[in-house]
Amino acid sequence: MRQLLTSCLSAIRPTGRRWLALLAVAVGLLPGSLAAQTLGEVSGTLLDQGTRQPLPFANVLLRRLPDSIVVANTQTAANGTFALASVPLGRYLLRAEALGYRPAGRPLTLAAPTPVVRLGEWLVSPAAVQLGSVVVQGEKAALVDDLDKKVINVSKDLNSAGGTAADVLQKVPSVAVDENGQVSLRGNSGVTLYLDGKPAPSSLRLDQLPASRLETIEVITNPGARYSAQGAGGIINLVQKKQVKDGWNGDALASLGTRDKYYAALNLSRKAGKFNFFGSANGVSNWFRGSAALQQVATAEGRTTRTDQTGQTTRHQTSKDLQLGFDYSPSDQQRFSLSAEVYKNNLPQTSDFATRLTRDADPAIALHNQNLEMDDLYYGRLSGSYRRTWAAQPGRELTASATYTLDGGTVTTEQRVLDGPASYARQARRQLLDVTIRMPSAQLDYVHPLGDKRRWGAGLKTDALLSPGTADYAVQPAAGGEFVPQEAGSYRYQYQQIIPQGYGTYQHKAGPWDYQAGLRAEFTGLRAQVQPSGSASQRIFNLFPSATMARTLPHDQRLQFSYARRLNRPNFLQIVALPIYSDARNYVVGRPDLRPEYVHVAELGHQATWKATTLSTTLFGRFTNQAIQSLRTIDTVATRLSGQPDFIARTSYANLGRTTNYGLELSLTHPVAAWWKLIANGSFYRSQVASYAGDGTRANFTGTAYVLNTFSPTKTLAIQLSGNYRAPLVVPQGRLLAVYGVDVALRQRLLGDRAALTLRVSDVFNTRRQYTQLEAAGLTANLQTKYETRVGYLSFSWFLGTKKPASTPDNQLKGDPGGFGG
Template sequence: MAQGLGEVSGTLLDQRTRQPLPFANVVLLRLSDSTLVAHTQTAENGSFALNNLALGRYVVRAEALGYQVVRRSATLEAAAPVVRVGEWLALPTVVQLGSVVVQGEKAAVVNELGKITLHVDKDLTSAGGTAADVLQKVPSVAVDDNGQISLRGNASVTLYLDGRPAPPNLRLDQLPASRLETIEVITNPGAQYAAQGTGGIINLVQKKQDKPGWNGDALVTIGTRDKYTASLSGNRQVGKLNVSGSADGLSNRFYGSSSLRQVATVNGRTIRTDQTGASTRLQTSHSLRLGVEYTFSDEQRVGLTAQYYAQDFRTTQDFATRLAQDSYPSYLLRNQNAEADNLYGSRFSGTYRRTWAAAPGRALTASASYYLDGGTVMPQQRVLEGPAGYPLGARQQLLDVTIQMPSVQVDYVHPLDKQRRWEAGVKTDALVTAGTSDYAVQSTPGGEFFRQDAGSYRYTYRQLIPQAYGAYQHKSEMWEYQAGLRAEFTGLSAQVLPTGSARQRILNVFPSATVARTLPHDQRLQLSYSRRVNRPNFLQIIPLPIYSDARNYVVGNTNLRPEYVHVGELGHQLTWRAMTLSTTLFGRLASQSIQSLRTIDTVATRRSGQPGFITRTSYANFGRTASYGVELSLTQPVTKWWKLTANGSCYRNQVASFTGSGTRAGFTGSAYLLNQFSPTKTLALQLSGHYRAPLVVPQGRILAVYGVDVALRQRLFHDRAALTLRVSDVFNTRRQYTQLAADGLVTDIRTKYETHVGYLGFSWFLGTRKAASTIEDQPQGDKGGIGG
């Protein structure tokens, strides 16, 4: 083969819509033996270029997710060393599998190196559920009964909503799954992402209709025992203007049970508390979202989005409490805890994007957003019955809060040549919140509540985080390199009257680096590193007591400092025919680890004047913690009508002991298995199961959680409609069991919410929207580049 410098370039487009296909894989193979010679990805405008090529005969192949593979030959000669493909058209995938026809389908779970994407529409076992239900299906992600998210056992996870940090009061159990398009989990983000979140980033991407003409869908779902959801979304695109909108609402009632066992030693006395109870939760919410996007030209476009939501959350827990002290007779009480949350929010955002056709890959993006959230939260505790002389009545806390979150961001990407580029960006995030906490007591049952100055507070909290980053990327035939550095300044001030204040001024730099190697036979090896931070949220810092029940309260710690972590991953991905296998070795080492602790408040116990004791939950920095392990993901068609997706992780989790000396460690992990069946042309069935192993925490451990879900979908009226039936937690096994131990305190907490629920949903599709099937057999598309 003669030596020289040749080039192959072109633009990959959708054959039907003529829209560009960004981030598609383009590879160059030697014609004689199919050896991989070079590869690249298409830019935002679908363009690509392979240069510095030896002269000879080649095959150019392009793969985009949901499209047929396209190939063409290219001969580079001394007289014509440059081949310009021009507009290269790709058809959406149409695969005939017996009696099953699949057109342009995406997999339910796409596992790339460093990134996992779940397509919500493809996960039938989440129909009628919420974002919390969907996240339970994401590999290595766990959501407890309180909505706390953890990734690989780490609870410091940053939530994004449409690519921007989500407001602090976002409730996942109030966000309908029907509102979401995808969920992206980025386990080791690069410098392009904010450094907050030692566990990683989870981006919730809401549906956005952008197809030509009129398009949309409507969904109504009913569940057993008073559970209802409905959503409507659509768009109208005419020429360069696209207008989209969506509306949704839910009303769900859940029943549950709980038990609490505590044994404490206070001032030489042994006190035992036993509580058993039943609870009811009523969740209602509605949301309206409008978006406008205008394309000035192929190089410039602008978009505006506005959203409003309102949420109402009511919970009532009736339980019996038995208090026993040494050899004295025990007390039997009948209690009731209630909470009423009324929350609202509005969000506005705008984006401008500029690209240059003459310089593929060059892009300028500017965006601004403003979140305004607020509302009231009112927990209340009542003593309904007790022994003679025991004080009856109630107490309540009314929290009134307003949260403002403005943000501005500018990013610029500049290619130096076909193989190298650099990018940089600046961003400023702010959070301002102010509120009141009024404590009131009801001296007699049914009487008036009287505000108490002792226990009532006013607070303000301000946080400003200016940031800047720069990154450099280089691609060669077989290697990719990226290095980045991010600088972030944290300035916060908090004041709670009359208890205290907090102030922090911290400047940090966060390096990141990735090296990737393309191997023969569609394999990829990637090594990445990043340094990240977990900043305490304002409720973890401000000294504002929040009463969870009559005998427990939570309060922040003004001395709490950020937690820092070093994260490393080594991943390998193999694609062979229709099978994809991903393996990731990961490790994380954290310093100043933030942990929550429950202890006995001896002062509050003495002041209460009641039998029993009062516990206090707060936060502290506890030295170093570490975890390391392996994560596997396999996607494999078993037959023409059966596809299997399996995910699993096993890792050693080490945390600092609550006593401040020594560590606690143990092996844990998770497993998820999804079976997708297509027994007929229009019927799809999914059967999934998940298991989360026991997890070590500073004061004890959280026991295993597991369950099985099943769902089926029947497509109707030539794919214009679909009927979905699903049953969650078929065997009713999901429950949370936590064991804690502190100095003089042992606590067992068992919680069982209603998870065994049946749902029936009906969807209607307009325009080009169609009911999704579930068997996919198409090119895997982009295997994931560097930087997320």
């Protein structure tokens, strides 16, 4: 549970004068001529004809008739809107071109009586590509790298078959996922997870979430004021599958993995008239084996102990998930949605260790240890929303939503010595954590256009987190006997956190320029009571400004600069003084005086497109103050009281100075040949953190790399070969060594596209393993962890209704479902 709920983020607290100066510069950049135009104007919103989703970054050209000379051009915004201003009066052909769609054209006339033409919603249809006797519809690309958001279309990634959301995220530039499912972005682990645009339950782990449940994954590296300020590393939004096409649609999946790994899923939807019903059911049963090795040297109170430990771990994950919901659209301008989801996850884990302890010149002690952990977790979620638009005012939108999440479960850990000298304590220890988390949330968002070029938006939101819990400690004096509760070492706690929020945004478009500015206000009210160790409380008010400037350049290019201030609030296990033992020698405890960390994030991005090739380049910088860091030290008092020949290590948290990350990201999508498509991305950046001893900083140059090759040797066969690499990374007390691996997958379409058979092998060369080097006062440790990463999966999919697999898993961009508020 500690790994599920604990993360370390970073930030910098600015002064008020800096923000005033920034806002003054932003206002100064806005064009001065906001008066009504004397020439003609054309505006509208480009939408997918079937899904009515907006099409971002589509080219819109205005050609003069009859000579077809281009007199104006632009690109659609993220919500599909476009505007062409200062156009001479006359007869024109308006043309829209979007990747994966048929070009669309509309004749129009700008005359003195009607110099302004507002098209409203302009619907375009997907392109049909003729390959021999097979007609292929244009589809989403496997990875869409926009300047402000990266979208992974999960179904187009063959290496996700039988895998998890963590496997899919390895494809994103600068993203790393460790062996515990913890995500970091550009070296910052403060990433906030969302599920369908709402805060995800704390028990959600990406390495346990089946990829087949997901439609897309959105990675937002620098969210604006519309988004919650929580998450200094950015936001990852997991969008679950929900079909919106007429009639029955869906898919069924069964997957079999080597060494006892099984998965089955069913997704169904039914659209009839104004109603769209949807649901899904998933079941998982996976066995995983792993190994670990530890070499540690600890010195305190005049004695030195060396610990050499090797071990084997077995864990069995079983989970069940059920989701039901419906949409009701009484008109094209209104939609009501209601959904419910329940999830149950059981994760027993057994670890057997052979330990050798050497203290000074004394004879070595050999022990056989066993650690048991049983995670019995659940969550339930009920969500409702209402969306209202106005046909007469394109861009005007009102959205209201409410969500209630119940999250919790029990985590039981036991540590025992199975074999060792009589002088070593043989009694078993057990800690039982019982956690309940209630998270109600409500929000209201409104966007209002001010003509065709300007708009403002505002929103209110309240998040609450209420968590009562217990941590009961017991010992077993003799093997096979009853566990005896111990008052000393048992705790009760109450945790309450209320966060009211509000924001305002302003957007202005002037020719090739697009300006956005926003300000978000958040108040954090926090109170924690822990018996018998004490209490903690915080009352913090913050303002979070953001700004974006973008310019459309000739030849399908776009340049964008963005800035935002964000924060990372410590979670309750980082604050409450509640010791949680992972084994008899190591425990984690919160720190009541821990404060939020603050971060300034700045990005400068450039995107260029040549036919089917897209290159995105981003310069970024993250500057963090009051960085929350995890520190491991020797607990000399607990060691003395234990009477054992080895040391007890204590892990806690501190606001440790500043961290700085800055560097470059690249992402390339390129069709090498008609049968070979390439996606390559990577990052190179400098990571700097404060030293745990407070005597300076630790820094290194690091980065990530990912390459995905998609081959189509026949019309029905697709093959993917991919590899990823994460370079060594410094931490306050040491460094994490490099991690790398290669995956391969193939998919054969069957039965006239009604079915597909997918074979995947992850980590072909069995190279993915975690190496951690730590060093503190009187303590050095080297930890090597190897989970079962080389796994073969065979999956069979059956597609229902109009839902069919793509002829190739990486075709052209069809548009994404957009972002989310909050």
